[in-house]
Amino acid sequence: MPPTTKEDELSSVEPESVSERMNQADIAYSRLKKLILDGTLPAGAQMLEQEAAERLDMSRTPVREAMVRLRQDGMVEIRPRHGMRVLPVSARDMADIYEVLTALEGTAAEAVARRGLSARPLNALRGAVTDMGKALEAGDLAAWAEADERFHSQLVQMSGNTRLIQMVGQLWDQAHRARMLTLKLRPTPTNSVAEHAALVDAIASGDPAAARQIHEDHRRRAGTMLVELLERLGLSQL
Template sequence: MAATETRETRVGDAYRRLKAEIRANRLPPGFQATEPEIAARMGMSRTPVREALIQLQAEGLVELIPRRGARVLPVSVDDMREIYEILTALEPDAAAGVAERGATRAELAPLVRATDDMEAALAADDLEAWAEADDRFHTALLDLHGNRRMRDFAAQLYDQAHRARMVTLRLRERPVRSTREHREMLERLRAGDAKGARRVFRAHRKRAARELLEILRSMGQPQL
């Protein structure tokens, strides 16, 4: 039992560290290396790294290439368009569902903290912290909604979208408008305004997608 728990802990650690490197673009799209090279880079043994890479392949972040190791998958403009279309379809209805059933102050606390952190990060011009708080807001909403399959599915889309956001974060206007929209979404949830929560959330996702895709196209690259 102890050996199994130790192995699972090592695999979980390798998975979390590799995913963090990919999400932050420290292992950028197109990066390719053998499993021993990746293990050496991470300071870990090869076996947990291999199992972590298998998980990341299932999530659409890497491709395992026989005898050549792993490659971090690029994110195309079309990928991002599809991802944002799905999120625009899912999240507004999830927000409306939370507003309609009502949420307690304690239940909304993670959303409040994320919104406060977004505002503080914006004031400090810390865009990386802002993006992290933004991710927490959306994840907390789906946690509150309670559909586990939706949350797990959306989490994979968030991981793929996050890489493109980090590339374009400093090429966009400061996220003042986005921060205001998150505050408004929170207030709609507090008020139990299902119709308003759905409307604000959908408008937010559509605007964010439009801005992101315009920047990716202007970079002249079909893929990141």
């Protein structure tokens, strides 16, 4: 057997070290994004690489990679020697986001209805609708929002369109802060349960055109309401 060379030694450890670094970057990305989405890092907040690394108890390399991913998501900007700054979401941003969401999720609803769903995924959608109704009856808007997001996430995932799933995910992250900060300022979403139930019925009956129309109408109403609320409250950005 030939002797082990230095190159062999390096190649034997490289995959593990790269994999470990990637896992750390994923963790850093997930944790920094959560700080932004839950409002711990509000719009305008700045964080240096070293500060983030100390907060997350990890090295600067995965933190740097996480910040680049957050910039690609449109959630932060990166400034030399200043780390990242959390970008605001304006009423105009929300109008643009909902316009694109309406088109993308309408496409997803149409695709799901055309392909059809078995009993299990249909029951998952119906379960989310049921949970939305229970949350409204209990006056628990946070639980309603969680069930609503679960419904939309499941629907988009069921489309099977990887690129669509990724794009919708980025838009949802950008819209999340505005949705949650205005949750208790919006009118009670009394029609949401019926609208979601109607969408599930259209999917179950295999009617792609109806599924798309129902979902697009729902999204347009929601987007218009949110943007009008932001403008009425004078919230130029969040």
